[in-house]
Amino acid sequence: MAGIELRNINKIYGNSFHALHDLSFDIMDGEFMVFVGPSGCGKSTALRMIAGLETISSGELKIGDRVVNDVDPKDRDIAMVFQSYALYPHKTVRENIAFPLLMAGLPKAEIDSRVNEAARILELTTLLDRKPALLSGGQRQRVAMGRAIVRKPAAFLMDEPLSNLDAKLRVQMRAEIASLQRKLNVTTIYVTHDQVEAMTMGDRVAVMKGGVLQQVDTPQQLYARPTNIFVAAFIGSPSMNLYEAVLNGRTLTLGSNSFEIPDQVFEYRPSLNGASNRQVIVGIRPEHMNDAAIRPSSAEISAPVTLVEALGSESMVHLNIDASWVDAGDPDAVADISDEKAAVARFSPKSTVRAGDIARIAVDAEELHFFEPDTRASIW
Amino acid sequence: MHRVSRPNLSGVLINAAALVLVLSYALPYIYLLMTSIKPAADVQQIPPSFFPAVISFENFREVLQSSTLPKAFINSLTVAVLTTALSLMVAVPAAYVATQYRRRITTFFLLFALVTRMVPSVSLGVPLFQLLKSMGLLDTLPGLVLAHTSAAVPLALLLMSAFFEGVPKELEEAARMDGCTRFEAFRKIILPIMTGGIAVTALFTFITSWNEFLYALLLTSESTKTAPIVIAEYNSVYGLAWGAMTAAAVLYSLPVIIVTLALQKQIVGGLTFGAVKG
Numbered sequence: 001m002a003g004i005e006l007r008n009i010n011k012i013y014g015n016s017f018h019a020l021h022d023l024s025f026d027i028m029d030g031e032f033m034v035f036v037g038p039s040g041c042g043k044s045t046a047l048r049m050i051a052g053l054e055t056i057s058s059g060e061l062k063i064g065d066r067v068v069n070d071v072d073p074k075d076r077d078i079a080m081v082f083q084s085y086a087l088y089p090h091k092t093v094r095e096n097i098a099f100p101l102l103m104a105g106l107p108k109a110e111i112d113s114r115v116n117e118a119a120r121i122l123e124l125t126t127l128l129d130r131k132p133a134l135l136s137g138g139q140r141q142r143v144a145m146g147r148a149i150v151r152k153p154a155a156f157l158m159d160e161p162l163s164n165l166d167a168k169l170r171v172q173m174r175a176e177i178a179s180l181q182r183k184l185n186v187t188t189i190y191v192t193h194d195q196v197e198a199m200t201m202g203d204r205v206a207v208m209k210g211g212v213l214q215q216v217d218t219p220q221q222l223y224a225r226p227t228n229i230f231v232a233a234f235i236g237s238p239s240m241n242l243y244e245a246v247l248n249g250r251t252l253t254l255g256s257n258s259f260e261i262p263d264q265v266f267e268y269r270p271s272l273n274g275a276s277n278r279q280v281i282v283g284i285r286p287e288h289m290n291d292a293a294i295r296p297s298s299a300e301i302s303a304p305v306t307l308v309e310a311l312g313s314e315s316m317v318h319l320n321i322d323a324s325w326v327d328a329g330d331p332d333a334v335a336d337i338s339d340e341k342a343a344v345a346r347f348s349p350k351s352t353v354r355a356g357d358i359a360r361i362a363v364d365a366e367e368l369h370f371f372e373p374d375t376r377a378s379i380w
Numbered sequence: 381m382h383r384v385s386r387p388n389l390s391g392v393l394i395n396a397a398a399l400v401l402v403l404s405y406a407l408p409y410i411y412l413l414m415t416s417i418k419p420a421a422d423v424q425q426i427p428p429s430f431f432p433a434v435i436s437f438e439n440f441r442e443v444l445q446s447s448t449l450p451k452a453f454i455n456s457l458t459v460a461v462l463t464t465a466l467s468l469m470v471a472v473p474a475a476y477v478a479t480q481y482r483r484r485i486t487t488f489f490l491l492f493a494l495v496t497r498m499v500p501s502v503s504l505g506v507p508l509f510q511l512l513k514s515m516g517l518l519d520t521l522p523g524l525v526l527a528h529t530s531a532a533v534p535l536a537l538l539l540m541s542a543f544f545e546g547v548p549k550e551l552e553e554a555a556r557m558d559g560c561t562r563f564e565a566f567r568k569i570i571l572p573i574m575t576g577g578i579a580v581t582a583l584f585t586f587i588t589s590w591n592e593f594l595y596a597l598l599l600t601s602e603s604t605k606t607a608p609i610v611i612a613e614y615n616s617v618y619g620l621a622w623g624a625m626t627a628a629a630v631l632y633s634l635p636v637i638i639v640t641l642a643l644q645k646q647i648v649g650g651l652t653f654g655a656v657k658g
Contacts, residue, residue, distance in 0.1 A: 053556070053557075074556055074558075086548065151558075
């Protein structure tokens with residue numbers, strides 16, 4: 001086991017495309033680190049550079065105490081699980097899992113015992129003599145995991161390993177991978193574009209966009225203290241609602257609505273103090289907007305309801321807030337089904353609002369996020 | 381409601397069309413076979429008969445007892461086997477690199493291979509003759525193997541490239557992560573899953589060399605003649621030995637038929653390749 005250090009890592013391709021810009025952070029020994037971001041953000045490139053499958057244009061990569069920039073993948077002591085699983089189709093499950101041990105030149109008895117142990121952990125014992133073509137997607141995924149864990153490597157690299165599974169199996173495997181990682185306590189880097197996977201699995205999450213690291217932090221911190229508008233909108237589902245607003249003293253004007261901001265907001269965002277007609281981008285998470293008829297608040301706004309999605313445990317209420325909507329810059333963001341500029345609020349299922357109503361919405365004003373309109377960075 | 385079973389008209393038409401197609405391919409060969417087992421005197425009878433009145437193997441006896449044909453067979457076999465081996469040794473790794481490490485230069489390389497297939501053999505025959513002469517390889521088996529390899533490699537390269545296109549890049553990467561060098565990954569993982577493709581390529585290369593006539597005619601004389609040349613020589617200024625010629629032709633076609641039947645499974649597997657993703 002070992003930690004991994006990235007220092008000013010850059011990747012520039014032959015066609016001068018700059019895929020990664022000065023990537024720097026440490027991954028601690030035994031940590032579960034998730035790289036997350038929209039497609040093309042460089043997360044897989046970063047993983048492949050750590051694996052040794054892509055060259056490093058500049059910067060320094062350390063695994064343990066060793067600089068591995070020019071070390072072959074086979075000599076880096078890391079195992080990788082691929083999105084397509086990359087199982088060897090001509091080998092049985094047993095031979096697939098045993099292959100890295102065979103290459104390492106381990107004695108047969110040791111190989112057998114390790115393969116059997118990995119198969120037991122992953123519940124593959126009865127499938128050991130089958131070829132990959134005869135396995136289901138979930139079983140193939142387990143074999144790919146088996147091939148990685150059997151080696152007891154310094155680190156695991158996983159490149160979207162669950163994206164080929166159906167939604168139900170994905171949730172199950174998500175929990176299994178996370179618990180396996182805790183049990184084995186091996187440093188793990190996990191790449192995904194799914195922020196739910198990132199938040200539920202990672203000890204820490206590195207959010208990337210356009211080849212630039214946006215923030216590395218624990219899931220809780222990413223949610224509570226996003227560094228910029230992109231991270232704020234990327235983390236959380238549905239996304240944070242972002243609008244242009246004006247702050248004057250303690251009064252926030254959001255379109256035709258105005259309400260008072262509580263004192264505690266100014267305590268942890270001191271630079272907002274003494275604002276006079278200050279343009280800001282305000283971020284409101286869906287869970288911080290409630291039906292004022294059920295949970296009244298001192299900060300209320302009203303907006304027409306365009307759509308109500310009743311999910312049983314909660315209702316997603318789409319609102320047409322009359323302020324300027326702000327795009328967070330996520331290229332993968334799915335346009336809202338009713339109107340891409342609609343706000344989404346997470347109401348209690350007891351709410352009786354219907355599409356076409358003008359809803360009164362109670363805003364948890366102490367949970368608001370503020371961003372600079374120019375730099376799009378959080379205002380603290 | 382009980383459905384009255386009727387002959388399926390479209391099925392009948394398809395089968396009839398297939399039968400016509402098969403016969404159009406098979407008839408000349410069947411005629412060759414029939415002629416080869418006719419007694420020498422019956423071969424040139426007027427009007428000709430399709431089936432032999434008497435079955436006789438005297439044509440086969442004649443060609444097998446001749447001094448030239450058995451030796452020509454051995455020459456043909458030697459040249460075809462060596463050409464196949466050499467072509468695969470060159471084309472398999474080259475096609476792998478050209479498809480898996482795609483660059484502008486590798487695309488050009490494959491395109492160039494395709495272009496060389498377009499040049500008529502006869503245009504290449506004369507320079508090949510000069511080249512082999514200057515190397516002292518004229519009328520030698522190694523010389524003919526080199527000539528055949530030059531013709532077979534582009535075909536093998538194109539075939540193998542098509543097969544390698546279906547191999548996911550992750551397989552080599554997974555093998556490298558599992559402790560292989562690039563070459564070990566190629567040898568231990570990629571090659572074993574390509575046996576179907578390699579079998580098909582080997583067969584086509586073998587047939588290319590086995591059937592080749594022009595280079596063999598230009599580049600060999602007495603000692604290294606291959607079977608197609610000897611068979612053609614039954615039609616000479618001294619007369620046309622139909623019986624012997626057809627018997628030799630039947631014998632000459634047998635190895636290809638046997639090899640094709642033996643490799644049938646791999647050929648079908650190779651031609652329907654693309655299901656590597658375990």
